[in-house]
Amino acid sequence: MTSKWTSRLIIGLTLTFLIGPFLIIILAGMSAGDFLAFPPDGLSLKWYIKVFTVESFQKSFALSMFLAVFGTLTALVLGVPAAYAISRYDIPFGETIKTVVAAPIIVPGIIVGLALLRYLVIPLGFTVTLALFLAHTALVLPYAVRVVLSSLNNLESDMEEAAVLLGCSRVGAFTRVVLPNIQGGVLAAFILGFVTSFNQVPVSLFLSGPGVRTLPIDMLSYMEITFDPSVAALSALLAFLSVVIVFVAEKFLGFSRYV
Amino acid sequence: MSDRFVSLQKLSLAYGQTEVVPELDLDIREGELIALLGPSGCGKTTTMRAIAGLMAPKTGKIFIDGTDVTRTPANKRGIGLVFQSYALFPHLSAFENVAFGLRLKKMDNLEVTSRVEHGLNTVGLAHLAARKPAEMSGGQQQRLSLSRSLVMEPKVLLLDEPLSNLDARLRLEMRTELQRLQRETGITMVFVTHDQAEALALADRIVLMKEGVIEQLGTADELYNKPASKFAADFFGFENIFAVSDAGIVGNKGSLAGTFEAQDGHLAWRPGAVVVGKGPYEGTVTGVAFAGEQREYVIEAALGQIKATTPATDKRYEIGDSVAFDLPLAGAWHLPEGRQGVLMAK
Numbered sequence: 392m393t394s395k396w397t398s399r400l401i402i403g404l405t406l407t408f409l410i411g412p413f414l415i416i417i418l419a420g421m422s423a424g425d426f427l428a429f430p431p432d433g434l435s436l437k438w439y440i441k442v443f444t445v446e447s448f449q450k451s452f453a454l455s456m457f458l459a460v461f462g463t464l465t466a467l468v469l470g471v472p473a474a475y476a477i478s479r480y481d482i483p484f485g486e487t488i489k490t491v492v493a494a495p496i497i498v499p500g501i502i503v504g505l506a507l508l509r510y511l512v513i514p515l516g517f518t519v520t521l522a523l524f525l526a527h528t529a530l531v532l533p534y535a536v537r538v539v540l541s542s543l544n545n546l547e548s549d550m551e552e553a554a555v556l557l558g559c560s561r562v563g564a565f566t567r568v569v570l571p572n573i574q575g576g577v578l579a580a581f582i583l584g585f586v587t588s589f590n591q592v593p594v595s596l597f598l599s600g601p602g603v604r605t606l607p608i609d610m611l612s613y614m615e616i617t618f619d620p621s622v623a624a625l626s627a628l629l630a631f632l633s634v635v636i637v638f639v640a641e642k643f644l645g646f647s648r649y650v
Numbered sequence: 651m652s653d654r655f656v657s658l659q660k661l662s663l664a665y666g667q668t669e670v671v672p673e674l675d676l677d678i679r680e681g682e683l684i685a686l687l688g689p690s691g692c693g694k695t696t697t698m699r700a701i702a703g704l705m706a707p708k709t710g711k712i713f714i715d716g717t718d719v720t721r722t723p724a725n726k727r728g729i730g731l732v733f734q735s736y737a738l739f740p741h742l743s744a745f746e747n748v749a750f751g752l753r754l755k756k757m758d759n760l761e762v763t764s765r766v767e768h769g770l771n772t773v774g775l776a777h778l779a780a781r782k783p784a785e786m787s788g789g790q791q792q793r794l795s796l797s798r799s800l801v802m803e804p805k806v807l808l809l810d811e812p813l814s815n816l817d818a819r820l821r822l823e824m825r826t827e828l829q830r831l832q833r834e835t836g837i838t839m840v841f842v843t844h845d846q847a848e849a850l851a852l853a854d855r856i857v858l859m860k861e862g863v864i865e866q867l868g869t870a871d872e873l874y875n876k877p878a879s880k881f882a883a884d885f886f887g888f889e890n891i892f893a894v895s896d897a898g899i900v901g902n903k904g905s906l907a908g909t910f911e912a913q914d915g916h917l918a919w920r921p922g923a924v925v926v927g928k929g930p931y932e933g934t935v936t937g938v939a940f941a942g943e944q945r946e947y948v949i950e951a952a953l954g955q956i957k958a959t960t961p962a963t964d965k966r967y968e969i970g971d972s973v974a975f976d977l978p979l980a981g982a983w984h985l986p987e988g989r990q991g992v993l994m995a996k
Contacts, residue, residue, distance in 0.1 A: 547735055547737060549733045549735050549737035550737045550738075550739060552704055552724075552731075552733070552737065553731070553733060553737035553738075553739075553798075554739070554750070555704075555724050555725045556702060556703075556704075556724055556725065556727075556729060556730065556731050556799075557725075557750050557751030557754065557798070557799075557802060558725050558751050558754040558755065558802075559725055559754060560725060563754075567750075568739055571741040572739075572740060572741050
């Protein structure tokens, strides 16, 4: 009896810890008052509507979308062939390459951001947008390689040889036989990369410049000046977006198989 | 009909620094069903991959139908390969799996359809054309893989362990099927196996390989009844092989005195040739197994282990029993040093 209640308590605390902040943000955004507070001063949806009218949010949302979509696509264009090479060929330093590719996950974002700023943006005079694009691509690349690699490893390499013996070139065998069989993994990598890029703060913090900010950075600076509940409303909307994406991916792809 | 339809000349194969086949010469006749037989690591699969063009030889040449294909890429050689794993394309239906190679040839759709239908019919899968490979049984998958290679009308069809993934009943069925397809199409077939029974049952000729070298090449009859070496004899069921000395025969534990009339080399007996229950020698039964029509014994004797079988209707000995046995000269296979083996007759 005791152990049953203990386990229920632990599950309850865990869920509270995980979901609690989310609920607080949703409610804080629904405040009828002018300041961010919990519990909210009365209920209204005005802040949820207001976020769509803030011009800087529109701009930074567009930038974040651009970075998440194209950064991830670029990472896949680089990462899929890299994963293929690692899984199918006995390339020199294969293990080293895997480790190096994973580095942006292991190295703290603050350091990555500072390093990119100090050694890429300043000396080479890259524009802020280009630097952000390169940084986001690099950050997503490890996910692209890892996720695609795991679905490639589940695929028999005999299949490509069979395709070659039926008249395919090596490249043809890849596009006709390998790609259709790893498309679930590629899509999973895209979603994971998209979410990672979209929520990325520390690296973007260093690389944002005047007028060019990603959405999370823009929200930070907005909060420094204006302490109204719109940031909470926006956070809730973004969290909701992530949940929907992952839910749909799980439903149609069995997303959790790949991650 | 060419006697050298596939010709491997001084072929040397290696994975990096590891040499697998030092120097191989082999001629395969047009329209024959030939088996590359040997234990794992003997180079049989490597040789097959070299014929297919999936690995480049270090030195030597490969001719197919009179043309040097040593430098021809795998996708231009016109060779079919049925993989041990079948290597079907999981995202395509049975129909599309078979159509895969035909479509690459830019054949028009009607032609593809009629060829695929014929191809599926040949292996009895016409009714499963819409299925995905995952929805088919192992035997069906293998026939699909076979059909996918056959519709391409390859000059040579290679098969990697074609029967090893099937259960006993399907194995017999597939064996008959392969022989029928080979007779009907006249395609030269080369199959790789480690199972001597499979090779004996299926092949016109058998190439027995050991450590990258051809140990013996001949018909099933020749290899079974006239093994040329100790290795070949052992592989084809001469389970009792002993060296001949002046005084008798020598096993790994000791020797057995007696007159064996052979001067040198080795004498070999099949388990069935060993006489159990009478004879000049004595041993202890250490193993007995009932195998339907016969009983299999392991007898520990002065020179080492003797493997023997007797008809199941004979007297039964138990583990620990002392038993008399004989290794009769008539029925022994003699492998003299450096000369051809002979059957001993008394």
